[in-house]
Amino acid sequence: MSTDFQQARVSLGARLRELRAGTTGRDLATRLGWTQSKVSKLETGRQTATADDLAAWARATGHPEATAELQARLQGLESRSRSWRRQLAAGHRPVQDALTAEYERSTLLRAWQSSVVVGMLQTADYARCVFEAYADLHQSVRDIEDAVRARVRRQEILYRPGRVFDIVMWEAALHAGVCPPEVLAGQLDRLSGLVGMDTVRLGIVPLGARVRIPPGPGFWLYDDRLAIVEDWHAELWLDDVESVAVYERVWDRLHEAAVYGPAAHRLIARARTGL
Template sequence: MSSSPLSSAEAARAAVAARLRDLMKDAGLTGQELAARCGWHKSKSSRIARGRTSPTDADIRAWCTACDAEEHIADLIAASRTAESMYVEWRQIHRTGIRHVHEQTIPLYQRTRHFRVYASNVVPGMLQTPEYATGLLRRITTFQGTPDDVSDAVRARMDRSRVVRHGDHRFALLLEEAVLHYRVSDDAAMAGQLRYLLAVMGRPNVSLGVIPFGARRTVWPLEAFYAFDDTRVAVETLTAEINVTAPGEVRTYLKAFAELSRLAVRGQEARSRIGEAMDTLG
């Protein structure tokens, strides 16, 4: 199995640091001399060279200029931005609220033709009702301590979810059965959400599978992930979103999705399990 997306993100950052170290060595400079040329404290160049501090675009420009290697600026900035986008903490993504994240990803959703989604914790965003989304985003905002723009964020999430009903998009979604029972909203919102799942299952572009509690596992429960066509996978952890674009890692996630898909029940059996979850609500 390939390395984890987190380790790949760390490796990408380390690769940028290594290239900067090589430029410094090629220029015959010490870290202290480079820092002096850039007007930095001497520890800054050491932190960047060791990969302990991610360089900004301005840092890379200053570093390359100090090494008389301006021709490397564009490539290194691109590599650094790619590395930083692979692992982004939620507190950074949500620092001004949640709404803008949904708005920024609308183009990605619109151009994706085949969505493959595995959910082990909550109903996937594109299938959420406004009431369920409100309860969930309210809890996320409170837990993260980020600005409260829940009402606007829910509207933005609903706008992004139009791809389920409009356009040429196909959705293959797998839910662990526990997702049907996790009460992230009040009982009324949960009931409405489960009813919506029953309704959306009837759409010709939606395949919804439920992985039963008692399924004999060939793949262990994983953190939720969203595959956009065959080119990108977004993995959601407690602290960060990890964006996977390396072809080998994308293939590993698609392989896991195929294995998980074999565990799922669909059609009437899936409907029955959703109905059983509804029966547990007060």
């Protein structure tokens, strides 16, 4: 969890405590039908409130007019950390549509991925395996086919002039058995066909390459305005200058270790032969 996110959650908790003034935590919990521990966790920033929690809190403390303010604070907080539990409440398709809007707004898109092939380069069969794995992990709505169609449709942007996709992957992503061998074979064939494409610059960091920074979680940089970082429990959407600059430096260091063109093609071919 990011420090900024936690500070914002603590600040929201402090505001909730102000609204509760004159009422004990036990009494408020009774009014709301909650446990006292939930009241405590919300006030100390150890649990993230939902929009419904905040509306109920405002009413129960006699401050219904504070509902909009509290929910605006929550929206600002979640603009940075978007839990998969909440994002996937309606399935994977809405998440894909939200990302497509960011791709449409951007001209230079840089990515790092260490564990799987990046979504913009995935075949439909490979994407299906990835979505199924995450739907199982998060026990989310299984709109797999809708999500696959949305991801494949978004890949049309790869062929539009005026955009550059500068993508770096760790060689391990070429070997990860997240799908059956025949599906991975098709995925590797697709990557081979993308090497040398005028809108896509595909770099592979060899397993034995000297890197200036440990390979970490996958992320995308949308121009110089937004970084989206993937974690198991959430995505971080970072649009402040300092955070974006950190991920730009990370990307630069990993890009320095990557090979391109014929050398990248050889790594892909070696993974394909290994199947």
